[in-house]
Amino acid sequence: ILVLVRNPKDAAVSYYHFYNNLPMLPSFASWDEYFADFMNGKLAWGSYFDHLVEWNKYIDNERIMTISYEELKEDPILGMKKIASFFGFSLSEEDFSRIAKKTSFKAMKEKS
Secondary structure, three states: OEEEEOOHHHHHHHHHHHHHOOOOOOOOOOHHHHHHHHHOOOOOOOOHHHHHHHHHOOOOOOOOEEEEHHHHHHOHHHHHHHHHHHHOOOOOHHHHHHHHHHOOHHHHHHHO
8 A cells, every 4th residue: 555645734735725626615715714624624535634643553564655745746756666666566767757757747737
């Protein structure tokens, strides 16, 4: 299992924009209104902190790999190499470069 975690501050900001741009969810009039619900786990997917606490129980499980969004963003290829190694995938340097290009935020936004 691969668990991707994100700095809660960055997750809150990203989730705020996601939440307000998804027509099927209610929009928030202000950041303060949203942030109170985020901190209290009153959003559609529950508490981000409860989510992190649950996965933290498995931090030493050798069948579960945790990696941060920030780590992948800082060095996508190194992060992919760690993931590939964890799952036993054999990829070439060209594969990693191709995947990095196609999974960049810019590339995915253009394809969305």
